[in-house]
Amino acid sequence: MRLGLTPALEPLAARVCPWLVGGAAPERDEPDDGVVRAMTLVLRLEREAPARTAVLEAAAAAALALCLDERAGPAGEWYDAVATWAGAGRIRKLSRRARTSHWRAVQEIDGVTVGELVRALVPGPVEEVPHEVRRLQIGGTDLPPDDPGPPPAGAPVVWLSPEVEQTVGKAAAQVGHASMILATVLAADGADPAVALDAAVRPASRADWHRWTDALDADPSGRAAWEEHGVAPVRDAGFTEVAPGTVTCIAARVP
Known part of the structure; x- marks a missing residue:
C-alpha cells in the first residue's frame, strides 16, 4: 500500500488515477457476494435550516474523515466493512x-460527525441498516441556494456542476465522492490526503467547467485534467437524478 492510500482509498486509485499507480483494476458493480453496500450520510436538517453550503462542506469532510479514521485501518474495528465497500467498484452513498x-x-x-451537521456512518449492506437509520427519510433533502462567497485562500475546492440541478441530498453524496477522489489522487501523487478534509464547496463558473470538462473529454483517463489543471471529476453512476456518466462535481487541489 502506498503511503497515504488507506484501505478505503487504495481501491479507488486504480480507477481514478491509473497513471499514478500502474494500471487500472477491473471494474465490478458489486463484490462477489452480490450485496449492495453504501455509506449513509445523515444530514441534520432542523426546522431552522442550516446553510446549504455548510451542509455540503460537512458532508465532504465527514465522508473522507471516516475513510482516514484509524478505526478504518488494517488494525481497526471498521476495516472489514470499509474495505469491502470501497472495493465494490462504486463508492455508493445514500443521504x-x-x-x-x-x-x-x-x-x-458507528461513524464520524462533522460540524454537528453531517454524520457519515460506517458503510454496509443497504438492506441491513439499523432501525434508527431506516426510519430516516431519503427524499426531501433540499435547501435553498446560498451565497458563501469565494472559497478560502489556499483551500482545495469541490466545484459543483453549473449544468445539472441536484438536491442537497444528491449533492451531499457527490461531494463525499469528490473528497475521497481528491484524497486518493493526492496520496497517489505523494501528497497528504488529509488536505482534502478542508475542501470548500462552491458552484463552478461555466467557463471553468467547460475548460475542465474539455480536458476530460480529450483524455478520459483524467491524467491531463489533473496534470494541467489540478482537478479530478466525479462521474455519477446514474442511479438517481442524473444520467449515467454525468460529471456532477470536480475536485480541485490547492493551487
Whole structure:
C-alpha cells in the first residue's frame, strides 16, 4: 500500500488515477457476494435550516474523515466493512435527513460527525441498516441556494456542476465522492490526503467547467485534467437524478 492510500482509498486509485499507480483494476458493480453496500450520510436538517453550503462542506469532510479514521485501518474495528465497500467498484452513498431525537439517536451508530451537521456512518449492506437509520427519510433533502462567497485562500475546492440541478441530498453524496477522489489522487501523487478534509464547496463558473470538462473529454483517463489543471471529476453512476456518466462535481487541489 502506498503511503497515504488507506484501505478505503487504495481501491479507488486504480480507477481514478491509473497513471499514478500502474494500471487500472477491473471494474465490478458489486463484490462477489452480490450485496449492495453504501455509506449513509445523515444530514441534520432542523426546522431552522442550516446553510446549504455548510451542509455540503460537512458532508465532504465527514465522508473522507471516516475513510482516514484509524478505526478504518488494517488494525481497526471498521476495516472489514470499509474495505469491502470501497472495493465494490462504486463508492455508493445514500443521504438521509434527521432532526432532534433522530439526530441524537444516530450518534450512537458507528461513524464520524462533522460540524454537528453531517454524520457519515460506517458503510454496509443497504438492506441491513439499523432501525434508527431506516426510519430516516431519503427524499426531501433540499435547501435553498446560498451565497458563501469565494472559497478560502489556499483551500482545495469541490466545484459543483453549473449544468445539472441536484438536491442537497444528491449533492451531499457527490461531494463525499469528490473528497475521497481528491484524497486518493493526492496520496497517489505523494501528497497528504488529509488536505482534502478542508475542501470548500462552491458552484463552478461555466467557463471553468467547460475548460475542465474539455480536458476530460480529450483524455478520459483524467491524467491531463489533473496534470494541467489540478482537478479530478466525479462521474455519477446514474442511479438517481442524473444520467449515467454525468460529471456532477470536480475536485480541485490547492493551487
